[in-house]
Amino acid sequence: MVGQAGGDATGVAVVTGASSGIGAVYADRLAARGHDLLLVARRADRLRQLAQELSDRHGVQVQTATADLAEPESLARVEALVRESNAVLLVNNAGAGGLGPTAAISADRVENVVRLNITALSRLSHAVLEGFRSRGAGTLVNIGSIIALSPSPSAAAYSGSKAYVLNFTRSLQAEYADTAIRIQLVQPGPIRTEFFTAAGVSESVFPEDSYLTAEQLVDAALAGLDAGELVTTPTVAETGIWEALEAARLAFMEAARSGQVAERYRVGEESLA
Ligand SMILES: NC(=O)C1=CN([C@@H]2O[C@H](COP(=O)(O)OP(=O)(O)OC[C@H]3O[C@@H](n4cnc5c(N)ncnc54)[C@H](OP(=O)(O)O)[C@@H]3O)[C@@H](O)[C@H]2O)C=CC1
């Protein structure tokens, strides 16, 4: 379903998962910057209400698309809408947790996490990058998570999916490094949203003082985008921590390309000698 509310300014921004939490705040902040919007989620009532509020408050045009991005036909419909919109910015925000011990949740819930967090994010990135390449500009923001760096019991598919978002987005950044196309990876820590209840777990999985609000997260992420950051983790004060992680990763890659079997694995060589 496609709906419309509300003028034109700096081009269309697409926000997935705009019916609540982080996505709804991105929608507000991008409208405040003058973007017309295409908002995507499953809950049509929430999208309609937000579209009306944002067009009234910011005088922008807001189109809504009610779609389950985990369903291939709905996803294809949204990909077509995104191409037609000539979007200048996409926030790939829709995501689900599918939390719980892996064998205790259904295989369908695990697959849903893969379809939404990986397949939809990849196909929608592809859909905007075609237009960005032909126009030589555009901005892609992918919402990952700090959990990408933390294999997590009871969040196996979720942490795996966010590790995909990390490597997919970092690889795209390398592909488009010499262009005017901007690609940002945002890595939230715990954020006070509906995410946890939607995943069927307690809202208090983390200590109370470890949460940011969605407003704090999005305002910081946009400050990072404006500063030209490639990876924004708003809660990490010391930027050297990320640089050390990158240095360790590069050292690992160099060691792993030695072309030699490490001494501790040369079990057969002794008997041949
Ligand atoms: N909250 C947190 O602690 C953290 C969140 N994140 C990430 O932030 C992003 C946003 O989550 P957050 O705002 O916290 O959580 P919310 O649950 O508030 O928002 C999730 C959004 O995704 C939409 N969505 C869920 N499933 C589908 C689907 N199948 N098709 C289309 N839209 C869907 C929901 O809308 P609807 O139900 O109407 O479809 C909703 O708008 C996610 O990618 C999440 O992984 C990352 C790190 C921490």
Ligand SMILES: CC(=O)[C@H](N)C(=O)O
């Ligand atoms: C479940 C979580 O840990 C949180 N949503 C995150 O992505 O870090």
